[in-house]
Amino acid sequence: MLDLKTLGSALEQLEQERGIPRAKIIEAIEQALAAAYKKDFGKKGQIVRAVFDINSGKTEFIQVKIVVDENAVRMPEDTDDEALSKEKTINEGVAVGEEISLRRFSPEHDILLADARRIKRDAVSGDEIIFPLEAHDDYGRIAAQTAKQVIIQRIREAEKVSIIGEYGGKIGDIVQGSVQRMERGNIFVDLGKTTGLLAYEDQIPSERYKQGERISAYLYKVEETPRGIDVRLSRSHPKMIEKLFAQEAPEVAAGTVQIKAVAREAGSRAKVAVFSSDEHIDPIGSCVGQRGVRVSTVMSELGGEKIDLIVWSEDPKKFIEDSLSPAQVQSVVLDEEKHQATVTVSADQQSLAIGRGGQNVRLAAKLTGWKLDIVGLPGEIVAEATAEGDVKIEETPAVAE
Numbered sequence: 001m002l003d004l005k006t007l008g009s010a011l012e013q014l015e016q017e018r019g020i021p022r023a024k025i026i027e028a029i030e031q032a033l034a035a036a037y038k039k040d041f042g043k044k045g046q047i048v049r050a051v052f053d054i055n056s057g058k059t060e061f062i063q064v065k066i067v068v069d070e071n072a073v074r075m076p077e078d079t080d081d082e083a084l085s086k087e088k089t090i091n092e093g094v095a096v097g098e099e100i101s102l103r104r105f106s107p108e109h110d111i112l113l114a115d116a117r118r119i120k121r122d123a124v125s126g127d128e129i130i131f132p133l134e135a136h137d138d139y140g141r142i143a144a145q146t147a148k149q150v151i152i153q154r155i156r157e158a159e160k161v162s163i164i165g166e167y168g169g170k171i172g173d174i175v176q177g178s179v180q181r182m183e184r185g186n187i188f189v190d191l192g193k194t195t196g197l198l199a200y201e202d203q204i205p206s207e208r209y210k211q212g213e214r215i216s217a218y219l220y221k222v223e224e225t226p227r228g229i230d231v232r233l234s235r236s237h238p239k240m241i242e243k244l245f246a247q248e249a250p251e252v253a254a255g256t257v258q259i260k261a262v263a264r265e266a267g268s269r270a271k272v273a274v275f276s277s278d279e280h281i282d283p284i285g286s287c288v289g290q291r292g293v294r295v296s297t298v299m300s301e302l303g304g305e306k307i308d309l310i311v312w313s314e315d316p317k318k319f320i321e322d323s324l325s326p327a328q329v330q331s332v333v334l335d336e337e338k339h340q341a342t343v344t345v346s347a348d349q350q351s352l353a354i355g356r357g358g359q360n361v362r363l364a365a366k367l368t369g370w371k372l373d374i375v376g377l378p379g380e381i382v383a384e385a386t387a388e389g390d391v392k393i394e395e396t397p398a399v400a401e
Contacts, residue, residue, distance in 0.1 A: 028154030061133040202234035204267035236266035260312040263366035273312035323364035327353035358391035
């Protein structure tokens, strides 16, 4: 017999630390032991089950037979004509193409209804009749190894379900962990029960991490792959800003102040459009906080990323005008069909409207979802930006940061 008496404490530990239900592990052990028993002592077609007692470490083995009607199976002594007659009877009224062929009766798998009723009076077809099997004290080295492998596999499967259940429910939240290791620019984060991946493209370019360092990240994907559970994290995702403001500003967490849109270039600058459903609450003031403490905390968490807070408006002209802040806009003309806006600014405001390397107009276009053409006087286009983030600068005045 495999020495399983010491499993009790291990099962408790797995349940508490890994969140794997105790019953699932015992079920895996019983299935593994049944597989090992059948391999060494079973017969073809047998259904073998194990009943494991965690307290004593003892295992009882049983054989299960399925109750079948003699007229629903092909008996060894049946002639071809008799078998065809049974099939015809069973298939009466069955649609063409759905007819079934009788399967052969297996004495190791099946028990006839008449025989079953000698054991259990009210037995019907499909019932299970149980027979005890001889106990064996030694499964042998191969059988023990087989059982061990199946147990480990089932525990891993149960652990996967536990991880998907826990972290799948955290998608869209900020999670904390510690840097486990770094490989080829990717960072693996220890989250406790599993490891998350902070890929190179999901990192803030200016940040550097050390092994063991605490880190916060936005959890945006949890899926099962052939290699295990893939937990994806990001620090550059626009939603991370939303979640950070929800942590810092009660008005955002309560939904009174809504973050309508975010456009960011991680680690450098972000524009955030906010709106209040309560006219008595200032959405920008709520996010800034007293003496700027709330927005400063968010900026600090993002490695000093600058954040421009803008009041969201249903009026596209007003929204586009505000999105180009700190530049002062003279006029906004919309082309609804092309979803394009022509924005006129004075010569001294061109550098502010465009921003260094076109950053300001690029973020404004992303935030509003409109293609923006910046026009200087007397009507020449000096910069173009699309909602996808493409920028073309025709003329570069002394561009401000």
